[in-house]
Amino acid sequence: MLIDRAYAPVVTLGPGQRIAVWTVGCSKQCKGCANPELWRADPAREMDDAQFADALIGMAQQGGIRRITFSGGDPFEQPESLARVLAAIRPFFDDILVYTGYTIEELHGFADGTLAHLRGMSHGDAPCAVPQSHQFPPDWTHHACLARKRTAVKTALGLIDALVDGPYVESLNDGVCAMRGSSNQRVHVFNDALRDDYNASLEQPRRIQNVHFGDTFMSIGIHGRPQEA
Numbered sequence: 001m002l003i004d005r006a007y008a009p010v011v012t013l014g015p016g017q018r019i020a021v022w023t024v025g026c027s028k029q030c031k032g033c034a035n036p037e038l039w040r041a042d043p044a045r046e047m048d049d050a051q052f053a054d055a056l057i058g059m060a061q062q063g064g065i066r067r068i069t070f071s072g073g074d075p076f077e078q079p080e081s082l083a084r085v086l087a088a089i090r091p092f093f094d095d096i097l098v099y100t101g102y103t104i105e106e107l108h109g110f111a112d113g114t115l116a117h118l119r120g121m122s123h124g125d126a127p128c129a130v131p132q133s134h135q136f137p138p139d140w141t142h143h144a145c146l147a148r149k150r151t152a153v154k155t156a157l158g159l160i161d162a163l164v165d166g167p168y169v170e171s172l173n174d175g176v177c178a179m180r181g182s183s184n185q186r187v188h189v190f191n192d193a194l195r196d197d198y199n200a201s202l203e204q205p206r207r208i209q210n211v212h213f214g215d216t217f218m219s220i221g222i223h224g225r226p227q228e229a
C-alpha cells in the first residue's frame with residue numbers, strides 16, 4: 001500500500017481514540033484539499049500490505065486502541081491493498097472508518113460493474129478509457145486488472161464500519177461538522193452498534209489536534225477554509 005504515515009492517538013477524525021492512516025495517491029484534485037502533497041501515487045511510498053497490517057495491529061495493541069481511520073489521499077484508489085490490509089486488521093478493531101473522494105454510489109456501481117470506469121481505478125494512470133468491446137484484440141490483462149479492482153472495492157466496503165464519501169467542495173465547507181470537510185460529503189454508518197458514537201461525533205464542533213511527529217508538526221482534523229483557519 002502507498003502510505004504517507006500512521007499516527008495514534010488521534011481524536012479528531014471520528015469517535016474516540018483512533019489510529020489515523022494517510023494513504024498516498026488521489027486523482028480527484030479537489031480545490032482546497034488539505035493534503036495536495038499526497039495526490040501523486042508515488043511508488044517510492046509503497047509498503048508491503050502484510051507488513052503494514054502487522055504494524056497497525058502492533059500500534060493498536062501497544063496503545064490499547066480499537067478504532068482506526070483511513071484517510072489520504074484516497075484509500076479507495078488502492079482497492080486491492082486496502083482490502084488486504086482491512087482483512088488482516090479487521091479482528092483487531094471495533095471501528096474502521098474510511099474517507100474517500102468517491103461517492104458510495106460510485107463505489108457500488110464500480111463494484112457491481114454497472115459503472116464501467118472510475119477515475120483513479122484505471123490500470124495505473126493509463127488506458128482505462130477504452131471499452132472492451134472497442135478493443136481488438138481484447139486486452140485481457142487490463143480487464144483482469146479491472147475485475148480484481150471491482151472485487152476488491154466490494155470486499156473493502158464489506159470490511160468497514162463507516163464511510164465518509166464524496167469529493168471536498170471548498171464552497172460547501174461551512175466550518176461546522178467535525179467529521180466532514182464540506183456539506184456534500186455524507187457519513188455512512190454501516191455498523192448499528194456504532195451509530196450513537198457517530199451521531200455524537202457529528203454533533204461536536206470542529207477541533208484540530210496539533211502533534212509533533214518525527215521531525216514535523218501535524219495539524220490533524222477537519223479544517224476550515226483557508227481564510228477561516
Ligand code: SF4
Nearest residue numbers: 026029030033101168
Ligand atoms: S478526495 Fe480528498 S484527498 Fe483527494 S483531492 Fe479531494 S480532498 Fe484531497
